[in-house]
Amino acid sequence: MSSQEIEVLVVGAGQAGVAMSDHLTDRGIPHLVLEKGRIAERWRSGRWDSLVANGPAWHDRFPKLEFETVGADDFAPKEDVADYFVAYTRLIDAPIRTGVEVTRVVRNSDRPGFTVQTSDGEVQARYVVAATGPFQVPVIPAVVPADSGHTQLHSGDYRNPAQLPDGGVLVVGAGSSGVQIADELRRSGREVWLSVGPHDRPPRRYRGRDFVWWLGVLGKWDLSAPPQGAEHVTIAVSGADGGHTVDFRELAASGITLVGRTEAFVDGRMRFAPDLARNVAAGDANLFALLDEADAYVTRNGLDLPEEPEARILGADPASLTDPVLELDLAAAGITTIVWATGFRTDYGWLQVDAFDENGRPAHQRGVSTEPGVYFLGLPWQSRRGSSFIWGVWHDARHIADQIQIQRGYLAYDQQAALAAEGAVL
Secondary structure, X not given: OOEEEEEXXXXXXXXXXXXXXXXXXXOXXXXXXXXXXXXXXXXXXXXXXXXEOOOOOOOOOOOOOOOOOOOOOOOOEHHHHHHHHHHHHHHHOOOEEEOXXXXXXXXXXXXXXXXXXXXXXXXXXXXXXXXXXXXXXXXXXXXXXXXXXXXXXEOOOOOOHHHOOOOEEEEEOOOHHHHHHHHHHHHOOOOEEEEOOOEEOOOOEEOOEEHHHHHHHOOOOOOOOOOOXXXXXXXXXXXXXXXXXOOHHHHHHOOOEXXXXXXXXXXXXXXXXXXXXXXXXXXXXXXXXXXXXXXXXHHHHOOOOOOOHHHHOOOOOOHHHHOOOOEEEHHHHOEEEEEEOOOEEOOOOOEOOOOEOOOOOEOEEOOEEOOOOEEEOOOOOOOOOOOOOHHHHHHHHHHHHHHHHHHHHHHHHHHHHHHHHHHHHO
């Protein structure tokens, strides 16, 4: 591929890039997908060994293909998810080239479109879709110095308990990743501390339906923007071990020590905010609010779904809630490792166009950027709450494909008008 021209270049062959290829193919739009690793590489090498999808297989998929390796209500292991996307690319005959990294995209100054530099030559593209998703660069807060004597790694680099040195582990972050990693480490025999910040805590299942179903029928997947102040609130939900509602009191009863939000590290001692009880209570309130809405939906629609009063029963508050640990000497506690389950940031250093705001974030509306001809796909809340989920990105890709089709229509008219004008002159 020393030099190539293509109408649409899609960067990334994860769930976003595969979805984009699906819709471009349906519209007959010539395109090429470039992926620096393998198809769905993040699912294979960017996750811990025991990870499963957070949604059941009937929901976390694309419309044209069902999972063949797991039941509809089961949670697919990460390798099965990656294999699913490989199978999907074969189904749609996606034009994907793997092992090719895009290093630079710039707008052409003397002709339409963009010049794209890759590890395998140059590409000329009329349109570019950045489908690299939100999980690009691990975020580790600058709290504990690298020379503190503790092993520090991000959840994106965690694979299994055997990977870590002997000793206790502090897991910072109580979203889906942090909770599942902390529980796995505890089951392996480790002493575990879990730093819990603000979070939503939906039921895994309620009245015979998974929470993804409830969010769907209650219209919550289609919320166009997060509530004010909740843009970065994590969701504590798990598909591990067949799926279960995350209960921090149960985690504490199992032997995990809960602490508040991690604030500072001074002289070998970690300091935590006095917000643990407040964060857990807010998560409880979020749970009960969803249960109330679900009950009202059942009544309003006359559904025959079994009542589940036990879903509202909370266990006794553990000592870590009633007498919170605000400061911890890590060495004295035997903590040798800190796992930062603190999320990711994007990295668009390769996309050198005017498509970002003053903070370096994509400037767009539903994925259509401020730079004509450049599109984003797979971002959280790109168009709705479900945008960064498997099924949600497929619907966002359809919108982007529609926008590219519209632009192609205008371009075709302009070319026809120019030819007509030329013919009139002759």
